[in-house]
Amino acid sequence: MRTSKRRIIFHIDMNSFYASVEMANNPSLKGKPLAIAGNVEERKGIVITSSYEARAKGVKTTMPLWQAKRLCPELIVKPPQFELYRNASRTIFELLQDYSPLVEPVSIDEAYLDITTALQNQEPPIKTAQRLQQQLKQKLDLPCSIGIAPNKFLAKMASDMKKPMGITVLRKREIQQTLWPLDVGEMHGVGSKTKEKLNGIGIAAIGDLARFDRKLIKQKMGNIGEKLWDRANGIDDRAVDPEAWSDFKSIGSSTTLPKDIDTEPKLNEVLYYLAESVSPKLRRKKVLTQNVQLTIRYGNRKTITRSRKLDNPIQTVEELYTAAKFLLIAHWDGKPVRLLGITAMDLVQKKAAVKQLDLFSYQDDTQDEKLYNTIEKLKDKYGDTVIKKGHHEN
DNA sequence: TCTGGGGTCCTAGGACCC
DNA sequence: TCTGGGGTCCTAGGACCC
DSSP states (O other): OOOOOOOOEEEEEEEHHHHHHHHHHGGGHHHHSSEEEEGGGOOOOHHHEEOOOHHTTTTTTTTTTTHHHHOOOTTTEEEEOOOHHHHHHHHHHHHHTTOOOEEEEETTTTTEOOHHHHHHTOOHHHHHHHHHHHHHHHHHHOOOEEEEESSHHHHHHHTTTTTOOEEEEGGGGHHHHHHHSGGGGGTTTTOHHHHHHHHHTOOOBBBHHSOOOHHHHHHHHHHHHHHHHHHHTTTTOOOTTTTTTTTOOOEEEEEEEEEEEEEHHOOOOOHHHHHHHHHHHHHHHHHHHEEEEEEEETOOOOOOEHHHHHHHEEEEEHHHHHHHHHHHHHOOSSSOOEEEEEEEEEEHHHHHHHHHHHHHHHGHHHHHHHOOOOOOHHHHHHHHHHHTTTTOOO
């Protein structure tokens, strides 16, 4: 759905969400430097989120914990409690529904809200935003920033401008003043690689991009360049889509191992554990997968993905494990592994899947045969030993 | 002393078909 | 004699976001 009608879009961004939820849950943490981080002993000790008090000392997301503690020795560190955050998130989105049915959650702590029609000129948008912000603070004890703009991109940029507990209105006629002076790397959608590229053609600020020749930027940067040019000029007609959240594309699970592993039986154990994690997620969402992807990150951090389309949709632990194991046998080069992951892609609704299963069940043999042929080829390539290791548990 | 885990979207090349 | 072009599917990788 596209619209040329003038719209009023909110972007709601919860401030340091995980840390704030912890504080709401345990008020004695308030006002203290707090970091949510994984286990150092298991090499997962990096900062996931930190409170503003910690940020003031230079603590940043993805920073190794030892580094964070060096910057902020009094840092309080808590392991993540994702159930807690998910519950808070659910409550927030429910509350947003009261303001407009057009709520599009974009992550656990962020949402777009189209309040164009919901507002009906009853009150100025900024008043609505203030009510919303106050309600989230009072009911859940959680701070947020809100951006108000005529489209998603500008609303997103606006919510970033005042933190925590800010409300920012960004009108299109104001972008030269407020948006264009910002570094182009601040743009949503511009990461380090794109920033480098843009800098390389003389674009440093968002305004430089906005004033660049549109044809030329397409020539130099491809489609992404054109899209960014539009955004920089305040053009973005993407609709707020409440359904976007429900049609997810993939479900996965991965883990960085406490130590690098270089034996196949141990890797298989990890795969089984991952399959046990992915399978219930599929079941809960009532979907099956027709394409399983294995992720291997080696000790040197080189990461590869290998996937295979399946003839029949699958869901159980054993099925996922088997599919992942074959991918491992086929593609693991024997070097130490740092991380393993299984991702279920090409998801199909269970109802549709059952129909397909009936239709194609005769292909069961074909699939087994294909796997058998793969193994034979691998034997030719690597000899017997690699293959035998893969069957240790049979 | 480094760098998690959950995702989305886009691109590009090769296979295959007409 | 030796050469086409379009479309779709599949796989792998990269960039980005929270």
